[in-house]
Amino acid sequence: MKEIHGEEARVPPSDLDRHLGDLLKNKDAADLTFQVGGQSFSAHRCVLAARSSVFKAKLLGAMKESCSAASPIEICDMEAHVFKSLLHFMYTDSVPPKLDVAMAGHLLVAADRYNVVRLKQICEEKLCAHIDSNMVATSLALAEQHGFPRLKEACLQFLDSPSNFKAMMASDGYEHLTSSCPSVLKELIARILPAEWSVAKEVVMKM
Amino acid sequence: MKEIHGEEARVPPSDLDRHLGDLLKNKDAADLTFQVGGQSFSAHRCVLAARSSVFKAKLLGAMKESCSAASPIEICDMEAHVFKSLLHFMYTDSVPPKLDVAMAGHLLVAADRYNVVRLKQICEEKLCAHIDSNMVATSLALAEQHGFPRLKEACLQFLDSPSNFKAMMASDGYEHLTSSCPSVLKELIARILPAEWSVAKEVVMKM
Numbered sequence: 001m002k003e004i005h006g007e008e009a010r011v012p013p014s015d016l017d018r019h020l021g022d023l024l025k026n027k028d029a030a031d032l033t034f035q036v037g038g039q040s041f042s043a044h045r046c047v048l049a050a051r052s053s054v055f056k057a058k059l060l061g062a063m064k065e066s067c068s069a070a071s072p073i074e075i076c077d078m079e080a081h082v083f084k085s086l087l088h089f090m091y092t093d094s095v096p097p098k099l100d101v102a103m104a105g106h107l108l109v110a111a112d113r114y115n116v117v118r119l120k121q122i123c124e125e126k127l128c129a130h131i132d133s134n135m136v137a138t139s140l141a142l143a144e145q146h147g148f149p150r151l152k153e154a155c156l157q158f159l160d161s162p163s164n165f166k167a168m169m170a171s172d173g174y175e176h177l178t179s180s181c182p183s184v185l186k187e188l189i190a191r192i193l194p195a196e197w198s199v200a201k202e203v204v205m206k207m
Numbered sequence: 208m209k210e211i212h213g214e215e216a217r218v219p220p221s222d223l224d225r226h227l228g229d230l231l232k233n234k235d236a237a238d239l240t241f242q243v244g245g246q247s248f249s250a251h252r253c254v255l256a257a258r259s260s261v262f263k264a265k266l267l268g269a270m271k272e273s274c275s276a277a278s279p280i281e282i283c284d285m286e287a288h289v290f291k292s293l294l295h296f297m298y299t300d301s302v303p304p305k306l307d308v309a310m311a312g313h314l315l316v317a318a319d320r321y322n323v324v325r326l327k328q329i330c331e332e333k334l335c336a337h338i339d340s341n342m343v344a345t346s347l348a349l350a351e352q353h354g355f356p357r358l359k360e361a362c363l364q365f366l367d368s369p370s371n372f373k374a375m376m377a378s379d380g381y382e383h384l385t386s387s388c389p390s391v392l393k394e395l396i397a398r399i400l401p402a403e404w405s406v407a408k409e410v411v412m413k414m
Binding site: 010011012014015016017019020022023028029030031044045046047049050051056059060092093117118121122125 | 217218219221222223224226227229230235236237238251252253254256257258263266267299300324325328329332
């Protein structure tokens, strides 16, 4: 099946995303309730199952019977506004118009947790495109902890400059990076060793 | 909410339509069954309600309790392959890749019946763009019976030529047109009267 173009140029663009966005907003025929950070969200089992393999396993598998609109599903370790944007993406395939870097980080973790693949790609691209010395430590820790190789490589490339490295060391996220991901710092040091000192890389990695 | 472009150019296009198409195919969490022309179709109440105001009224209104996966909803006066394409459009916003004129006519009637607005527009445009002397009588009857003014006008314009008119009179659909919509034939005759005979239009319309 494909879209008709040309001769049917008078036909307006797809409204599937708008209709599903309305469905989320109006809660028509909602058969699930979530409790997230003290807030309640209604949703539809079949939409979440269609959009996330993790929700599909949860909602159509063993947990099936225990999930209903009457017995809320509690989501821990996620802020309500992040879950709200995750839900919105699942229904409409779109992200908040002013997706800032911090929100992209939160959404990346959420999308990874529920395997919402395209949202993960959007957020990872957003973070890769907006690496600066303030955010790089946080992004690097995120990439290392959750396994986002493209983001990790982009951070390492950014830090391959003494001035960026120095600024990163003064940033808020540095302490978190050193405590949560000490091995990635070793990896960084090993990368910036002069070529003739490649023999020392092994030493660094064992420190 | 809007789509991100440019910096996230690596992100693949929307997959909402594909995911919902898979949902329809796999029948995951389906909570409705339809019986159409001897065939059975599974579907999801919330998707149909989101996509069709007529289904919304039926499935979330008074009929709500009587519709379930276990008690099939019977759809009369529609062929199974037409209902299948209608369902597919509701989930994916796309029509069969080789939508022929006959199928566009069937789908136009189906989309009108369930108020699937964009499908109606696509089918009406398809019919308007493919008027020929074989199909014009059928399309005109359809336009007149279901109230599609753009299609009716396109047919009338096509028939504003003696050779097209003559060919239409020899076509299979002509008899159906004369029996089902005699008034539109009068309208045609009135249109082709010479300008100086405009006084006779009234006579024709009263014949």
